[in-house]
Every structure is written in structure tokens, then in C-alpha cells.
Amino acid sequence: MKSHQAIDITARDLNAEIKQSTYLASKAKTEKRKAILEQDYQDPDKLREIAGLIKQHTLENLDRYLAQAEANLIANGSQVHFAVDGDAANQKVLQIMQENGAKSMVKSKSMVTEEIEMLPYLEKNGMEIVETDLGEFIVQIDDDQPSHIVTPIIHKNRRQIAESFEREGLGEYNDDPETITRRARAYLRQKYFDADVGLTGANFVSAESGRIAIVTNEGNARFSIAANKIHIAVVGIEKLIPSDRDFSLFLNLIGRSATAQQLTVYNQFINGPRSENQPHGPEKMHVIFLDNRRTEVLASECNEILRCIRCGACLNVCPVFRQAGGHAYRSVYPGPVGAVLSPLLAGNRYPELADLPKASSLCGACNEVCPVNIPIPELLLRLRDRAKKEKIKKATKGTPALGLWATLCSQPTMWKTALTMGHTMNYIPTEIIPHPAARAWQHARKLPKFQGGEFRKWFKNRNKS
Template sequence: MKAKPVNHPAVEAFARQLAETTRDSVRATSVKVIESRKARLVDAFPDLEATRTQASQIKDFVLANISNLLSQLEMKCRLNGVQVHWAKDAESARKIILDICKEAAPDGGTIVKAKSMATEEIHLNKHLIDVGYNVVETDLGEFVVQIDNDTPSHIVAPIIHKNRREVAKSFEREGLGPYTESPEQLAAQARKHLRERFVEAKIGISGVNFAIAESGRLVLVENEGNSRLSTTAPDTHIAIMGLEKLLPSEADLPLFLKLLAGSATGQRMTVYTHLISGPRRKDEDDGPTAVHLVILDNGRSKVLNGPYKDILKCIRCGACSYVCPVYRQVSGHAYSHVYSGPLGAVLAPALEGIEALPELAKASTLCGACEEVCPVKIPIPRMLLQLRDEAMRKGVAENPIPWTLFTFGATSGLRWRTGLKMLPMARIAKHPLKDGWTEFRELPKKEGRDFRKWWNGRS
């Protein structure tokens, strides 16, 4: 008899069924990014350790003062001409956004979208498409995800699980151009197709990387230019942010921009850093005439009052996924939530409640690599242990039988001592704990003296 695999999400089952090509592309990219990332950060920061501590402390300050900082952000945004909305949950956020869309484009039409995890979290696209809008993801990876009816498998590299041949087949199927295995030509096909969507769109929707409380400035970073086009070409720009994405002042930006670029992709700086100070002013030539900011709670205020609040320091660089031995084997979809990898294994159950995702925290070896690379030093392994503990205490997680037996034996002195005496018999007996383990290995022989006897007998 074997221990049952974890049942939800079926991480083990998923890993077994994973196509080899998927596993290869996930692993190869992860290794490449982690190498360039390390070289870049060491080069950019003479004392990387001190820099991470500094960034971590600034995020601690944000979380400790979040209510005041949000009020300040709201006031500054209003002064800048940005319309601020508050959404306590996904449904409320979708309604706010739908109302804005109905006013800006009552007859439907194209909505261009920049990559945003917050919109994935509230499943925005489906709802806008259901009422008749043509919602188009414009980030190259997210565009592929959308036409394939797939979901992103990494928060920074959404199609890390696909190779160029799969992308080429999808583009050919959608009529973007002839089959080609050249990434340059594939990108050119996407550029041409998506450019027409930018020209016709009346509304652009984006996330927010950092919102500056002191100035009300919304900061968006990206490499392709699709986020700038989405927030510049249409008349209406809607930005949605998780309420923790704050920085106190603009003086904090250089540090965080360098850390984010280095951690996420190993770049010195992301190509486009867009600092949005509100809608087009009267004397300006272009840009949206209306800018909306939706501040999303959706479980975050609850997390901030609990033991997992530090996970909200996350700046979404994705480094913890690239470095995680489990993520590299199973890819992002195994986590069965929009937030994948070590970050997701904490954030998802923290937001949704442990009852909804009781087994996710087990998808980790607790090797600690995630905490080592985290630019804001989030203690992910500690929180994974806390989540496992919470799941057991609430009786929502399944305890594999060998561990149940172990717990039974290890929680009583008498049972433990009896067990130790019987241990040598395990070498000859056929019993459930050995199955699998002894297929390729020998159980060790008992050697030398007995520690307990020695301890009790010493003078």
C-alpha cells in the first residue's frame, strides 16, 4: 500500500501527466533566468543583502501604515484627475469596470489589455466577453494564452510551458500568418495583428506595479510596449491594483525598479517604465482623456490581519518560481490557481482560505531557495509550514498513512520506545512503510551501542 497522492490540487498526478516538452521548456527557461538574474543583481548592488533588507523594511512600513497610505493615494489621484474606485471583492470590481466600459463604449467594441495578474484573479475577461466586448490580451505571451484558451503558467513568463512550434501552430490556425519557427517572425505576426486592435480600441485595461502614495503616480513596467499602447492609444484607461501595491514615495522607486527588473528577468532596467500622472492635460497632444483606478481588496484586508500578511510584500518578480525545484518539475498549472509557484502556494490559500486549497502548501520541499532569492525577503518556507499546520488543525488536509502512524508512535514516550526496540525487525518484515523505499535500497543495519542505554547508564 502506498501513501495516497495529495488530492487537491492533484500536484503529483499533474506532474506525472505533464508532457515532456512542457517540462523541458519550463526547466530550461528557469535555469537561464536564474543565472542571468544572479549576475545582474550582484553587479547592480554592491551589497545585495543590505539592499534586500532595505526593500523589505520599506514594504513592512507600507503594510503597517496601509490604511493611511491608501487614503493619501486616493486624495493625490483625485487631485491628478484620476477617478478612484474601491472594490471589496471580485464581483464588485467586475461591476465597477463593466459600468465604466458601458459608459465609455456603450456599443461594445474592442478592449485592449495589458498583462495584469489582478484581472486574472477576478476573471475579468470572461465577464466582459460575455456582455459582448472583444477583449484582446496584447502581451505576446498572454495573447498566445488567450487564443489557445489556456491559462498563464508563470506570473512573468505566461507561456513558459510552450515551445515555438506550438505557438507557430496556434498563429497559423488563427490566420495570423504562415507557419514559421522563427521567434522574430512570430513576434512580427503578432505585432501586425495586435496593432489593428490598438487602433480600434476605445478602452485599455492594465494592472499597476507600484502606486506612489506621495504623488498619486501609477507606475507600470513592461518590455514589449503593449502596456504603453494599451494605456496611451484608447480614450479610456482603467487600471486595477491589489491594495498592497503601494510605495510611500517616489524616492523609493529607483531601488524597487532595479530590484524588480533584476529579479524578474535579469535586466538592468525594464524597457518601459510608465509613470502615469493622470489623464491627458488640456495642453497635451495625446493620451487617454479618462483614467480610472480600481483598488482591489478581495481577501487582502483579511490576510493583513492574519499570520500570512508578509506574503503581501510581494512585488511579483516570479524569481521564487524559477528557482523552486517543485515548480521546475510541475510548472504553474499544477498549482490550480492564478498565483502559482512558492508565492502562489502561500498567497492562494491565504486569500481563498485554507479550506479551499488545503494541500497546496505541501507542494514544496522546504529547501528555502525561494526565500533566498526573494527581493523583499518574504519568509515563504515558514509560512508554508504554518499553512500545513493550519490545514491539519482544521482537519481539512489528508495525512498520508505512514505519517499518521509515525505521529501515533512519536507522540507517546512508551510507544516511541517500543517502536525503537522493534525497529530491527523492519529489515525482515514485509510491511507498508517499506514499500517503494526498499525497491532500490536496503534498510540500514543497527550498528554499535544503544544511545539510550548509554545515556541512562552514564555516571
């Protein structure tokens, strides 16, 4: 069916195999998430609500918590930097590497470094970077883009991965998942030892202690940090939580929401660089807090989106994501969260992404699974209203104009006339109505029989008798 909306077109044309694997994986993850939450907690919704309140509270007092986190990080021996945008963060990372004579970096999975396109920037400046998360490693060797926040290669199958490994000289073709994993492990192991710098993101930062929590299932963040002299953490300013006590709630929620695990396999709490009496660990630790328009989002009427802890549950449950896949969103953050966040972070690229908030039936499933209870449908609606007011074609095309309809609906006499006139619909073949919305409706559905005014008539006559 002809369509005007990019995400609808992508979904229509998406390779059937990718569509099916995205759908099945997403459905399974959604079901497992629900099962583990219901198994472990009497009222999991309460936890989501509390976590949402804590995050919102932190955001509303971000100035205070950020200063507190900075002071504690410094007291713990870290160096703290603030980057206003991606360029500033990338330059800071490069500068740290250059000042320390570093040439190579191992990095663990971090959405924020994807957001600021750090990897190509550092490579362009002569640095060797290796992604150590298996999925991200495959994205890197294929020069591809992640299609999911947590499972970046949900769009690939094992045959494709085996071909990539063969091409990269990592062994003969073998699509056995264990073999693929062992080969990646052997390759990466040496890279950890050879690298000069380890870079991570952060899942949560406690303002109270300056302690950083990082979760992985592969242990690669731990390895990236432990085997290196320098640890750099790039952290979005929205990652703060007030106190260490809050780790328990958020770590319990992120594991279950993201991957249906009671706890992610590796949970690290980093206090700072190694102290004098610790035998190993980085000698220096740099924390770069990134704004990159987050303060603009904070000041906007969509600030709840900054609560997001990047678990991907809203992607997995979203019927549009399941059909269109992550690349359809044309940005680092796909799915419902991306449909809100990506246009907001886009700056002057906003009009290019203003169609994303339209890619939803507003079913509310994303809100229902969100561990921090973000009212995503409301935020999508606000952005739709904004796009309409700003007359952004990319967002509005395909949606029927409703101005005349609104006039009809606010004039009862006209409305009642329409109820009578509408009966002609029953005598014409409605398939030939030359209106794009009517055509779009009827390519897959029939219109019901018109019964305008019949109920009113029945109600009136019944009262008479």
C-alpha cells in the same frame, strides 16, 4: 509511484518535453538573476531586506497610505474606485465602458485581472478584449491559462505557437520566433488604434504622489494607454509604496529578480489623465483598488505574502515548480507564492487548495531569492498547521500520522525500548512492511542499517574505562 497529492501526480504525469523546458528555463533564469544581482551590488541581500521592510511597513499602515494615494490620484485628475471583490471590480470596469459607449478594450498584462476573471466577464457582456502582452495574447487565442506570473507560456514551445497562429489566420505555419513576434505586432498594432479603452494593472503606486509605475518589456502597456481616450488601472491594494523615492529600489529589484535585467525595458510613470497642454494621452483615468480578500490576508498570520511584487523568482528557483509546472497549482498564482496566496484568496474554495502548501520540501530557496524577503517556508508551515487543525483531507492525505510517534518521542523509556526492539528491522526484508510511508520510502531508497542504542552504549562504556 502511486501518490495521494495532486501536485505530485501532475509532476509524475507531466509531458517530458514541458517538464524539461520548464526546468531548463527556470534554472537559467535563476542563475542569471543571481549573476546580475551579484555583479551590480555588493550585498544584494541587504536590498531584499530593505525592500521587505518597506513593503511590510506599507502594509501595516495601509489605511493611511491608501487614503493618501486616493487623495493624490484625485488631485492628479484620476477617478478612484474601491472594489471589495472581483465581481465589484468587473462591474465597475463594465460600467465605465458602457457609460462611455466603449465596445472594445486593449489590455496589458495584469495578474489581478486574471485573478478576478475579468476577461470572460467582459466578453460575456459583449465587449471585445485583446490581450496585448505576447504571451497573454497566445494564452487568449488558445483559450489556455498562464502557467507563470512573468512568462505565462513557459509551458508552450514554438511549434505549438506557430500552429495556433496558423489556426487563427495570422499567416501560414512558421515557427521562427521573430516571424511570430512580427505577426503578433502587426495584428495588435491596429487593435490599439481601434480600441476604446486601455486597461493595465500597476506594479507600484506611490502614496506620496499618486504616481503609478508600470513595467513591461514589450511597450504594450504604454501603447494600450497612449492610443486611448480612457485608461483603467486595476490595482491590488497591496501595490502601494510610501514615496516616489522607493520606485528606484523596487524597479531595480523587479527587473533583476524577474528577468535578470538591470531595468525592465519600458518603465512608465503615470501621473493621471493628460493635462490640457499635453497633445496626446487618455482624457480620463480610472483607478480601481481591489480588495478581494486582501484585507483578510492582512489580518491573518500570513500577511507577509502581501509584500509580493510578482517577479516570479520563487517559481523559477522552486524544485517543485520546476517539475510540476504552473498549472499544477490550479490557480492564477503558481509556485511558492501561489501555494501561500491562492488558498488564502480562495475564500470558501480554501479546502480545494489546502494541499498547495504541502507541495514544498521547505528548502527555503524561495525565501532566499525573494526581492521582498517573504518568509515563504514559514507561511507554508502555518497553512499546513491550519489544514491539519481543520482536518482537511486534501492537505493531510499521504502524510503519515505522527501522533503515536510524538508519544514515543516524549516517553524516554518507550524510546529506549524502541531502540532495542528496532534491531529486528535488520532481520526482516523491510520492503514488505505493509505501511504506505514505508512503501513510499523504499520505492526509490533503501533504509539504512538499524543501530539503535549503539552510540549510547559506546558513550557509557567509554566513560567507564
